[in-house]
Every structure is written in C-alpha cells, then in structure tokens.
Amino acid sequence: MAEKLDQIFVLLRDWLVGYLPAAVRPAAGVVLGVIGILCVFPGLFAITTVFERKGLARMQNRLGPNRVGPYGFFQPIADAVKALTKEDVVPFRADTVVHFIAPLVLVVAVFMGFAVLPVGRNMVLVDMDAGLLFFFAMGASTELSIFMAGWSSRNKYSILGAMRAIAQMISYEVPLLLSSITVVMITGSLSLTKIVEAQNQYTGIFPHWYVFTPWGLASFLMFAIAATAETNRSPFDLPEGESELVAGYFTEYSGFKFALFFLAEYLGMLSIAGLGATLFWGGWSAPLSFLNFVPSWIWFFSKDMAAIFVFIWIRGTLPRLRQDQLMNFAWKFLLPFTLLNLVVTALWRFMDGGWLRWVVCTAILAGAYVLMGRSEMRRRRFGPRSYRYAE
Amino acid sequence: MLGEGIVKGMLETAKNFAGSYVSKERLTTVEYPEQRIPTAENARVFPFLVYDGPDWHAGMRCVACQICEKECPPKCIYIEKSKDKKPDYVGKPQIYPARFDIDISVCMSCQICVEVCPFEAIKMNTEFELATDDRFGGLLLDKQQLAHSNEYYHKIHPTEAAEVDGRLAEEKAKVEAKAKAAAEAAAAKAAAAAAAPKPDAPAAGGD
Numbered sequence: 001m002a003e004k005l006d007q008i009f010v011l012l013r014d015w016l017v018g019y020l021p022a023a024v025r026p027a028a029g030v031v032l033g034v035i036g037i038l039c040v041f042p043g044l045f046a047i048t049t050v051f052e053r054k055g056l057a058r059m060q061n062r063l064g065p066n067r068v069g070p071y072g073f074f075q076p077i078a079d080a081v082k083a084l085t086k087e088d089v090v091p092f093r094a095d096t097v098v099h100f101i102a103p104l105v106l107v108v109a110v111f112m113g114f115a116v117l118p119v120g121r122n123m124v125l126v127d128m129d130a131g132l133l134f135f136f137a138m139g140a141s142t143e144l145s146i147f148m149a150g151w152s153s154r155n156k157y158s159i160l161g162a163m164r165a166i167a168q169m170i171s172y173e174v175p176l177l178l179s180s181i182t183v184v185m186i187t188g189s190l191s192l193t194k195i196v197e198a199q200n201q202y203t204g205i206f207p208h209w210y211v212f213t214p215w216g217l218a219s220f221l222m223f224a225i226a227a228t229a230e231t232n233r234s235p236f237d238l239p240e241g242e243s244e245l246v247a248g249y250f251t252e253y254s255g256f257k258f259a260l261f262f263l264a265e266y267l268g269m270l271s272i273a274g275l276g277a278t279l280f281w282g283g284w285s286a287p288l289s290f291l292n293f294v295p296s297w298i299w300f301f302s303k304d305m306a307a308i309f310v311f312i313w314i315r316g317t318l319p320r321l322r323q324d325q326l327m328n329f330a331w332k333f334l335l336p337f338t339l340l341n342l343v344v345t346a347l348w349r350f351m352d353g354g355w356l357r358w359v360v361c362t363a364i365l366a367g368a369y370v371l372m373g374r375s376e377m378r379r380r381r382f383g384p385r386s387y388r389y390a391e
Numbered sequence: 392m393l394g395e396g397i398v399k400g401m402l403e404t405a406k407n408f409a410g411s412y413v414s415k416e417r418l419t420t421v422e423y424p425e426q427r428i429p430t431a432e433n434a435r436v437f438p439f440l441v442y443d444g445p446d447w448h449a450g451m452r453c454v455a456c457q458i459c460e461k462e463c464p465p466k467c468i469y470i471e472k473s474k475d476k477k478p479d480y481v482g483k484p485q486i487y488p489a490r491f492d493i494d495i496s497v498c499m500s501c502q503i504c505v506e507v508c509p510f511e512a513i514k515m516n517t518e519f520e521l522a523t524d525d526r527f528g529g530l531l532l533d534k535q536q537l538a539h540s541n542e543y544y545h546k547i548h549p550t551e552a553a554e555v556d557g558r559l560a561e562e563k564a565k566v567e568a569k570a571k572a573a574a575e576a577a578a579a580k581a582a583a584a585a586a587a588p589k590p591d592a593p594a595a596g597g598d
Binding site for chain 1: 392393394397400401403404405407408410411412417418419420422
C-alpha cells in the first residue's frame with residue numbers, strides 16, 4: 001500500500017499512457033510529466049506568495065492578508081485576476097519585441113530547471129547523467145532574460161537593476177557551483193537521482209545526508225547564501241531594491257508580464273531550494289529510516305517548502321546589503337571558503353572512514369571560519385556598519 | 392564571531408512570528424473597517440460649515456464675506472453671495488452664501504480658511520472616508536453637504552468648540568450689552584427729550 005502511494009503519480013501516468021498506441025507512449029509520458037510540473041510548481045508558487053505575506057506580517061506583528069477566503073488563503077486568486085485584467089503598458093520608446101519576449105524566456109528557463117529535479121522515487125522528468133550541469137546551465141540562462149528586460153525597457157531604473165542583477169548573479173554563480181561540486185566529488189556523479197540514492201542510506205535510524213558531514217554543512221551554508229543571491233532574494237535583493245530602483249529590471253512591466261516575472265522569481269526559489277534539498281538534505285529520502293512509509297514526494301515537497309520558509313524568515317530579518325558589501329562577501333569570503341571546502345572534501349574522500357576525518361575536517365573548517373571571520377571583522381568588512389558622516 | 396548578529400536577528404523574528412499567534416497584545420494593527428481607533432481631537436481632513444440650531448440653512452454662520460475664498464491657496468472654495476439677507480446669530484440681518492462649494496479633490500487641508508474666518512463659520516472636519524466613484528461631481532461638496540451642526544463640531548473637536556462657543560457668547564453678550572446700552576441711551580435720550588420740553592411747556596404755557 002505504502003509502495004503504491006509512493007508511486008501513485010508514476011502509476012497514474014502509466015495507466016493514462018496505456019490507453020495510447022505504443023508508438024506515442026514515451027512522448028505522451030513526457031507530456032504528462034511536463035503538465036504535472038506546470039501544475040504543481042505554479043500551485044506551490046501561489047501558496048508561497050500567501051505564506052510569504054502572512055509569514056512576514058507575523059514577523060512584524062501584523063495579521064497579513066485575511067480578507068479573501070478563510071484566513072486570506074484565496075488571496076493568490078484575487079491577485080491573479082487583478083494581474084490578468086490590468087492594462088499592459090509598454091513604454092513608448094521600449095524595444096517592443098525584446099520587451100515582450102523577456103518574461104517568457106525567463107519563465108521557460110526557470111521551468112527547465114525542474115526537468116532534472118527528482119521530486120520523488122522514480123519521479124524525474126528527464127533522468128540526465130549531467131543533471132546538475134543542466135540545472136546550472138538553465139539557472140545561468142535566466143540572466144540573459146533579466147538583462148533583456150532591463151535593456152529593452154529603456155528606463156534608467158530598469159537598466160541599473162539589470163546591471164546589478166548580472167553582476168550579482170555572475171559573482172554568486174561561482175560559490176554556488178563550487179559548493180555543489182563537493183557533492184559531486186563525494187558521489188562521483190552529476191546525476192541528481194544518483195546523488196539522492198547515495199544519500200538514501202541509513203546508519204541505525206539516521207540518514208546519510210551530506211548536510212550531516214562537516215564539509216556538507218559548510219557547503220550547504222554557502223550554497224544557501226549563494227542561492228539566496230542567485231534568486232535575488234532579500235538581503236541580496238539589490239537588483240529590485242524598491243527604495244532605490246522602483247522595482248529594478250521589471251520596473252516597466254505591468255499586468256500579466258509583471259506577474260510572469262513574479263512567477264519566475266518564485267519558481268527560481270522553489271527550484272533552487274529543491275536542488276539544495278536534493279544535494280544536501282537527501283532529496284526525497286525520509287529523515288529517519290522508520291519514516292520510509294511516507295511517500296517520497298511528500299518528503300521532497302516538505303523539504304522544499306521548509307527551505308522556502310527559511311527564505312521568508314531571512315527576508316523578514318535582514319536588511320538589504322550595499323553593493324560593495326555584496327561583492328566583497330562573494331569574492332573575499334565565499335570564494336576562498338568554497339575553495340578551502342573543496343580541499344576538505346577531498347581529504348574526507350581519501351581519508352578512510354573513521355572518527356579521525358570528522359575531527360580533521362571539522363577542525364579545518366571551523367578554524368578557517370573563525371580566523372577569517374575575526375580578521376574580516378577587525379577590518380570591519382563584515383562587521384557592523386559605521387557611518388562616517390552620521391555621527 | 393561572524394554570523395552571530397544574523398542568528399540573533401533570526402531568533403528575534405522567530406520570537407515575533409511565534410509570539411504573534413500566542414499573545415494578542417503583540418499585534419499592533421487593528422482590522423480597519425470593523426475596528427476603528429477614534430480620531431485624534433486635533434485631526435483635520437477637509438473644512439465644513441458650522442450652523443447653530445436645528446435648521447442648517449437658517450442657522451448657518453457663514454455670511455459670505457468671501458475672505459476664505461480669497462485666502463484659499465489652491466482656490467478650492469467657490470462662494471456666491473445671496474441677494475436677500477437673513478438674521479445671523481445675534482439677530483443682525485446678514486448676507487448668506489447662495490452657493491458655497493468646496494472641491495475636496497483640490498483642497499490641501501491647510502486650515503487657512505479656518506484661521507481667517509472672522510465668524511467661526513468654517514471648521515475642519517475629521518471625516519476621512521470620502522471615496523466616491525464620481526471623481527468630479529462627487530468630490531465637489533455643496534453647502535448642504537458641508538453643513539454640520541455645532542453639536543457635531545463639539546463632538547469632533549470638544550476643546551476647540553468650547554472655546555469658540557465662549558468667544559461667540561462673549562461677543563453676543565457684548566453686542567447685547569451694547570444694544571442694551573444703546574437702548575438705554577436711546578431711552579435716556581428719549582426720556583431726556585421727553586423731559587426736556589417739560590420745563591418749556593410751563594414756560595410756553597406760562598407765556
């Protein structure tokens with residue numbers, strides 16, 4: 001029974017496809033998978049928007065949206081109706097074609113990432129050998145459409161936002177990749193399904209998730225920071241900083257095109273959170289061995305949503321960084337630390353299993369963190385801000 | 392240590408997040424259309440016209456002197472004088488406004504009209520729910536829409552209204568005293584005039 005429930009979507013697909021002639025079955029299976037992704041993740045996006053608004057409100061001791069439906073949970077429907085019925089304004093001097101294409105390209109690129117993400121046991125649309133590489137390639141191609149949007153709007157705020165977005169995303173792509181490479185070093189595979197399977201083992205009741213190893217924890221933390229920056233989330237939301245740039249690269253978008261940007265941003269969050277869960281938190285595997293009866297896809301989506309909650313939590317806590325702080329952090333802290341972490345991971349890989357490698361790896365990473373933190377704090381690079389003219 | 396502040400901040404927001412579900416006192420907002428906070432006494436939105444007594448037209452204090460119209464910086468007051476006169480609060484016949492409109496889409500709530508009015512006829516209202524779907528006609532308030540009783544004025548600005556009432560009563564008393572004095576003087580004069588011929592009369596009669 002548990003097995004059936006675990007595979008319910010796979011069985012459903014096979015059952016539906018079974019009605020078709022054998023020649024079109026593989027293609028139909030893929031189409032069904034695509035439809036599944038196109039339904040589930042935008043649905044999660046809708047839930048996320050209302051959770052975000054309510055969660056942020058609660059962190060600020062407010063109630064949040066509570067008018068549409070019970071506890072305001074139908075708010076996304078109202079928002080969608082509003083976005084659809086709004087006038088679509090295109091600036092007079094904008095590059096109309098590029099301006100129109102940019103949000104579409106962005107949404108397509110973001111959706112592509114979901115293709116290789118295993119959302120459950122046997123539940124991956126394309127089981128690619130180089131899935132991780134494909135994911136990052138698709139993640140990087142979102143930058144193109146962001147710049148298209150900023151450039152074609154012919155607006156100073158848009159172009160500034162796009163410039164910032166490009167600078168930030170390219171800078172943070174490096175630590176993002178370097179921190180996920182550690183997982184590849186240990187697993188020996190770029191395939192995301194293999195990475196999950198490697199973590200789907202248990203010692204006693206505890207799983208072999210990479211986040212529970214010293215290098216894995218360090219990688220995960222840096223991955224989380226870089227992912228936050230990649231998705232332009234607070235505190236790295238400089239490209240769309242409301243106080244200085246109106247809305248950044250999508251200033252000149254209204255109506256449904258704006259909604260598409262919004263959708264793409266949240267889908268980006270969901271996909272990178274899913275990737276983080278897959279790489280470090282065991283993807284669809286259960287957190288304790290006796291919880292394996294719960295369907296695998298439930299674990300994946302709960303991990304995904306937990307990561308989203310952390311995104312919201314961080315947004316409710318931290319103020320926006322300054323551009324120089326952002327760049328300093330990427331190049332002077334994250335990059336050296338990820339490089340060091342690569343060495344530590346190699347050590348972990350080649351030291352035989354035992355308590356010694358735990359001690360050595362933890363000591364190196366913790367020591368480096370403390371030393372780097374101390375020296376940088378002394379130079380006031382990451383420390384509390386001081387304002388020369390405000391005193 | 393690096394990152395300590397972030398952890399501290401995260402704990403703080405987590406505390407707020409959980410706390411807002413537990414204790415109602417944490418929630419600083421009120422749910423507006425159902426729950427309302429009484430407006431502050433010195434709140435002001437747009438001007439209104441004060442009238443005394445039960446009839447808004449008869450009791451209107453405004454005498455259409457047009458000072459407010461001239462002083463209004465954005466020029467949102469439109470006044471037309473009447474041809475006839477009606478008695479004001481002391482009973483003196485006065486011109487009244489045949490038309491008194493305020494365009495609240497233009498008004499900037501500066502209160503200058505209130506400052507310059509010598510008759511305490513125009514005051515600031517605290518009513519703020521003035522949204523309408525007719526953006527031209529609906530926001531041009533005529534004199535009937537602007538008229539509010541002195542009791543209403545007392546309700547929204549108690550201290551100020553009491554002061555104004557005191558001043559008006561004083562003025563009225565002064566006017567009455569003056570009238571009385573004038574009447575007395577007139578009476579005395581009349582009496583004197585009546586008394587003056589008296590010595591003449593016997594004289595006349597004596598002649």
